[in-house]
Amino acid sequence: MRGDDYHRLPTESSSTLNLHNNNTSTNNNNNNTHDNNLPLNPPTYFEFDNDDDADDDNSLNNNNDHNNRHHHQHNALHESTSTPSIEQFEIEEPEFERRHGFINRASAISHKFANNINSRIIHPVTRIIDPIYEGYKYLQMQYEKSILKLGNPLVVKRLLYVLIMMILIFGISKYSENDSINGGGSTTFSKGKFYDIEKLSSSINQFINPKSMKENLEYFSSIPHLTGTKGDLLFAKYIEKYMKSNGLHSVDINEFQSFINYPxxxxxxxxxxxxxxxxxxxxxxxxxxxxxxxxxxxxxxxxxxxxxxxxxxxxxxxxxxxxxxxxxxxxxxxxxxxxxxxxxxxxxxxxxxxxxxxxxxxxxxxxxxxxxxxxxxxxxxxxxxxxxxxxxxxxxxxxxxxxxxxxxxxxxxxxxxxxxxxxxxxxxxxxxxxxxxxxxxxxxxxxxxxxxxxxNINKPVHPLWNVVGSIEGREQGDKGIIIGSSRDSTCYGTMSSNTGTVAFLELIKVFTSLQRKFQWVPSRSIFFVSFDATEYNLAGSTEWIENRKEALRKDGYLYIDMSDLVTGDELYINSHPFLRESIKTSLQKVKIEGDKTMADLVHDIKDEFLDFKNYIPFINLVNIPSLEIKFRGLKYPKNSCFDNFKNFENLNLDKSMLKHSQLVELLSKIILDFAELPLIPYNFIDLANQLIQYENDLEKFTQSITQNLKVKPIIHFDGLKRALMTLKDVGEKYNEWAHEWKQFIVQSGGLEPPMYSAMRGMWNNNMIDFNNRFLTKELTTKRSGYKNFLFGIPFSAPINSNEFVWISFPYVRDYLQQHDFSSAQLEIDNLASTIEDAAIKFLTL
Missing domain, CATH: 3.50.30.30 (Glucose Oxidase; domain 1)
Incomplete structure (x- = not known):
């Protein structure tokens, strides 16, 4: 053990760090300042060259000689010896000409050259243009006579101008062809989209590089990166550089302080x-x-x-x-x-x-x-x-x-x-x-x-680092999707954190490449966050959320977690009910072999969210609908130094990185839908149907709690059932409006009136506000990290149990497990009231 592995590290300092790349790996072999922990020759990795930081050290040296020069000025009357042309005026300075003969001769030559141009080019061209001008005047006269026959000349001219401009705009939008995916063209907007998402989606595969992901996985697995150590900061700097090199905006290492202990x-x-x-x-x-x-x-x-x-x-x-x-x-x-x-x-x-x-x-x-x-x-x-x-x-x-x-x-x-x-x-x-x-x-x-x-050595206040970058949205840039990946590990972390990190970086490359190739900007923003301190009670994600809680509650509408991405062969999907329709559609678009798609690998979409993952604070603190997609099924030595690249290869988990590539493609398509579709693709009918099933499950859970009691309490669920039916009705009304909006866009040839655009924006705002209504307004709660009473985790919920849907109605389930039946009934009534109120206000525009 070395004593300096856990001392306070300056975020901005790079004197002890060595970021490896293709151009420097050879030179570093003899670098005396190289850290012994770091590999001398890491595998190559994909990145864009960035020459923006080159500095020009040349400077201009102005040395002026100060010589005393005496000029005698003579005043004389100048008498003109020739009559100047009416078309040409000159200001002459006779004294200047006498003392500067060379300039005088140059001036005479330039005048002669100008006269030649005038006589040999301008005048002949004028003689050619004059008849054309006369013809134009004749046509103009006939045009004016025709206008007078039709009516008021001013009105008729304006109408003709509008008609000509409409024809011109139509011609440009219909027949212009280039690599860009035009946001205003009728061929895209008539499908109910701002951009041609299908064209974007079909291009994703060409930007996915399995070799690059494999090299990054091996490199990341070669250095231990325990939270708050040199290895952890090294990877934070690496990811920051990768984000900047690939063109993300507002890239920043977000430092925060937290308790950390070391052995x-x-x-x-x-x-x-x-x-x-x-x-x-x-x-x-x-x-x-x-x-x-x-x-x-x-x-x-x-x-x-x-x-x-x-x-x-x-x-x-x-x-x-x-x-x-x-x-x-x-x-x-x-x-x-x-x-x-x-x-x-x-x-x-x-x-x-x-x-x-x-x-x-x-x-x-x-x-x-x-x-x-x-x-x-x-x-x-x-x-x-x-x-x-x-x-x-x-x-x-x-x-x-x-x-x-x-x-x-x-x-x-x-x-x-x-x-x-x-x-x-x-x-x-x-x-x-x-x-x-x-x-x-x-x-x-x-x-x-x-x-x-x-x-253990305890550090009550120790620096940690989240790395954040974004692609800013063009229409509703304040609204955003968050893609999060855990970076730290208790040792090498090949399967627990690195499989997610390499796919996370590949997603960044995919979306910035789409931007460059198609001049595309998403309708809403996409945030990429590499979270630190996941192994320390999810400190990185939680502190990031707590520092911007109100903004996330107002504008965040999807979180995608990318932890332990490939640890087996079973495709596992954990999803909020809002998201399932879009997921199923995207699954059918990712081919795996022959006519099979990734949809053939999925037996059921789960709704568990009970594991130790960064989605916990997103769901329980700000109620952002979350998604987790990964391959799982094999046991591996998690949070051990045996979770390394050698065992990843020996387990034959994904030697060709095919599973990583499939997940990157699938997630890219889902993100495209949620970032670009004019209406956020929440499905309220799916939510209502799923909540109805959860209510039935809650009744069964209540029976299991009360069946052996001598005095059985009476719990009423009628109000909750009525509220859920109201929500379903509201979902159907919203679907009717969304269908009418799309039909109007198709029939109008892709034109959206300002009123429809404003209504669409309000629907998107109302969707996010709907989520926000299920967060308790109480300043203090029994469990300070759990504010969501629609979805969340009861304290005693088992992680691997399919007996009940533990993620739903967590406050009610907590009270039932404590045999506090009066509080459970109050919470059920509160749920019913909140669901009904949220449903009605969702329709308010």
């Missing part, structure tokens, strides 16, 4: 009798990225010791089973496996309620490797994502109010550390008696004594 070699876990000591690093390396720790974990002040107990996956029912078997958990160190169906941070929350002293997380095996150590966040995301010391407000300014550790709802209150399966299984095998979990017993509290010391 040290002073941490240990061993049995007091000396028979066991855990190996708290991977691959026998003492480098920081190989060391064991949990992001956002609490350290121990002094060494702690105690008996240990195995608690399976650490679910609430696992703790309850031990308590029911009279196994005391107070002041015990507990062993808990990673995985299961709840976040690791929830496991700490349940454990601290049972007064557990510390938690040892056991990493799973990967194939036959049992020495893998996973590093998982333990900040309590289900209360609030983001910086754990500023829950609910932005930490972008380094001087904002920060809570002490014990006052924050998102900090863990007991220490934790991960170990490998190899070491964890040795400890479990020493346990006897107790409750049986699968093939292992919990122990009865009479185990050997464990000694634990966790000595």
């Amino acid at each position: 040290t070699t002073n941490t240990y876990l061993k049995l007091k009798d000396g028979s066991f000591e855990a190996k708290l690093n991977e691959q026998n390396s003492q480098e920081m990225q190989y060391s064991s720790f949990n992001p956002n974990a609490l350290s121990t002040i002094d060494e702690i010791e105690g008996n240990y107990i195995y608690v399976n996956y650490g679910r609430e029912e696992d703790f309850a089973n031990l308590q029911n078997n009279n196994i005391n958990l107070e002041d015990k160190i507990v062993l808990i496996k990673y995985g299961g169906d709840i976040p690791e941070s929830n496991k700490l929350f349940y454990a601290q309620n049972y007064k557990v002293k510390a938690i040892i997380f056991i990493s799973p095996k990967f194939n036959d490797q049992d020495d893998i150590i996973q590093r998982e966040n333990v900040g309590l995301t289900r209360f609030s994502s983001g910086d754990i010391l500023t829950p609910g407000w932005s930490s972008e300014n380094g001087y904002v109010t920060r809570l002490s550790w014990d006052k924050s709802e998102t900090t863990p209150k007991i220490p934790s550390i991960p170990i490998s399966w190899k070491d964890g299984s040795k400890l479990i095998e020493k346990l006897q008696n107790g409750h049986k979990f699968d093939d292992y017993v919990s122990g009865d509290g009479q185990s050997p004594i464990l000694q634990l010391n966790i000595n």
